[in-house]
Amino acid sequence: xGQKHSKNLYIYRGVDEFKRDVTxxxxxxxVTSIEAYAFYNWRSLQSITLPHTxxxxxxxxxxxxxxxxxxxxxxxxxxxxxxxxxxxxxxxxxxxxxTxxxxxxxxxxxxxxxxxxxxxxxxxxLGVFAGxxxxxxxxxxxxxxxxxYQAFEGCSSLASVHxxxxxxxxxxxxxxxxVNLTSIEASYLSTTTLDNNNLDGFKNMLINAGFSxxxxxxxxxxxxxxxxxxxxxxxxxxxxxxxxxxxRFPLFTAAxxxxxxxxxxxxxxxxxxxxxxxxxxxxLPLFMLAATGPTSDIESVYNLLxxxxxxxxxxxxxxx
Numbered sequence: 164x165g166q167k168h169s170k171n172l173y174i175y176r177g178v179d180e181f182k183r184d185v186t187x188x189x190x191x192x193x194v195t196s197i198e199a200y201a202f203y204n205w206r207s208l209q210s211i212t213l214p215h216t217x218x219x220x221x222x223x224x225x226x227x228x229x230x231x232x233x234x235x236x237x238x239x240x241x242x243x244x245x246x247x248x249x250x251x252x253x254x255x256x257x258x259x260x261x262t263x264x265x266x267x268x269x270x271x272x273x274x275x276x277x278x279x280x281x282x283x284x285x286x287x288x289l290g291v292f293a294g295x296x297x298x299x300x301x302x303x304x305x306x307x308x309x310x311x312y313q314a315f316e317g318c319s320s321l322a323s324v325h326x327x328x329x330x331x332x333x334x335x336x337x338x339x340x341x342v343n344l345t346s347i348e349a350s351y352l353s354t355t356t357l358d359n360n361n362l363d364g365f366k367n368m369l370i371n372a373g374f375s376x377x378x379x380x381x382x383x384x385x386x387x388x389x390x391x392x393x394x395x396x397x398x399x400x401x402x403x404x405x406x407x408x409x410x411r412f413p414l415f416t417a418a419x420x421x422x423x424x425x426x427x428x429x430x431x432x433x434x435x436x437x438x439x440x441x442x443x444x445x446x447l448p449l450f451m452l453a454a455t456g457p458t459s460d461i462e463s464v465y466n467l468l469x470x471x472x473x474x475x476x477x478x479x480x481x482x483x
Contacts, residue, residue, distance in 0.1 A: 175201070186230070192216050197224045199244065206230060215239045220247050222267060229253060238262050243270050252276055255297075259283045266291055268311070282307075290314045303327045310337045312394065319343060326352070331398045331405075333374070335366055351398075366396075373400045373433070382426045383413050403433035410443040418453035419445075421460045427453075431467065438467070438474045450474060 173185040177194050186207050190197070192214040199221035202208060208228045215237045222244030225231060232253045238260045245267030248254065256279040259266070263283045271277065273294040282289075284304045290311025292298060299320045303310075309332040315321060317340040324338070326349035338344055347365070351372045374396035403413050411419075414430045414437050431438075442452050454464045468474065 186210070188212070190214055190217065195219070197221055199223060200226075202228055204228070210234070213237055213240075218242070220244060222246055223249065226250055233257075236260055236263075241265065243267060245269055246272070249273055256280065261285050269293065271295065293317055296320060300324075305329050308332065310334065312336055313339055316340050322346070323348065325349065329401065331402055333369070333396055333398075335369075335394045335396060338365065351400075369396045372398070374398050377429070379403070379413065379430070382422070382429065383416055383420075399429070399433040403430055403437070412437045412440065414438075415440075415442045415444075415449060415452060418442075418449055418463070419456075421453065421456060421458045422463065423460060424463045424466045427460075427463045428466065428470075431470065435471065438471050448474065 171186045173188045174191055175188050175194065176191045177198065184207050186209045188202070188208060188211040190211065190213050193216070194214070195216050196219040197217060201221065201224045203223055204227045206227065206229050209230050209232055211231070211234055213234070213236065216239060217237055218239055219242045220240065223246045224244065225248050226246050227250040229250065229252045231251050232255060234254070234257060236257070236259060239262065240260060241262055242265045243263060247267060247270045249269055250273045252273070252275045254274050255276050257277070258281040261283040262285065264285050266286055268290055270291045271280070272291065275294065275296045277295045278297045278299060280298070280301060282302070282304055284306050286304070287306055288309040288311065289303065289307050291314065293313050293316040296317065296319050298318045300323060301321070302325065305328045307327040308329050310330065312334045314334065314337040316336065319340065319342050321338070321341045322343050323346040324344065326347060328350060330349070347368065349372070352368055353371050376396060378397055379399055379402050406412050407416065412434065414427070414434060417427050417430050438449050441448055445452060447455070450464055450467055453459065453467060454461070
């Protein structure tokens with residue numbers, strides 16, 4: 164339970180007693196998780212001390228703590244729930260330790276005074292900073308593969324962004340309303356200048372870099388493709404060069420599943436050099452793999468060989 168030691172200091176032991184008039188909180192070391200809604204709407208709260216026993220901050224735990232100016236997150240934290248710091252309008256900076264693997268949606272949305280944030284190298288999905296109107300710049304670690312819907316929507320002070328090298332999925336609306344954003348940089352972009360935050364210009368940037376609205380995971384699964392989400396773009400080239408948990412490149416998975424040539428061609432053109440590889444699971448070259456099994460697609464085999472006839476030498480070389 165909580166105990167109020169003075170007029171301002173509150174010792175939190177895991178039970179929210181709605182003492183919303185206090186300005187300082189120290190969390191007892193016996194606590195391992197800040198519960199959902201624990202400090203929701205504590206508008207007088209200015210600072211909180213978290214022990215190294217904390218692993219989780221629950222959803223909306225500090226939502227609308229409008230006087231909270233700073234918080235230090237210990238290296239023990241792995242998860243921040245959705246909307247955990249939503250509307251903390253006095254928060255100016257925050258450092259997220261590399262132990263964090265999950266940041267919930269809109270965890271830092273509407274933190275209007277947030278100017279600096281350090282992101283950990285352990286997260287892969289980002290979609291949490293909408294309405295951070297004071298955020299002028301941000302460095303995205305290369306661990307990030309997905310930038311979600313309206314991730315930085317309304318970040319009106321944001322002037323430049325460097326996209327992570329391993330980015331595979333990005334929403335076209337990620338920077339919607341970033342009226343001062345003029346530069347989006349990445350090694351795979353042919354241009355970095357964004358004209359007045361023009362979404363068509365951003366879309367052309369992505370298309371020229373090899374992004375598409377087709378979800379490659381839909382194709383590789385050979386399932387019924389749902390209605391295309393025109394707001395989301397997928398980086399085919401990087402995806403086609405990434406092996407799965409079995410060590411297979413997507414083209415080998417496609418061949419093993421005997422996908423139609425129209426699908427195989429999309430994957431093939433994104434990673435042609437893979438035809439020189441041998442399948443790690445069967446020991447077969449790509450074309451033999453596409454020809455095996457009761458559902459083999461001969462059209463795929465024919466067109467693969469037509470596109471890259473020298474690949475027949477792979478089988479000969481494998482016996483040398």
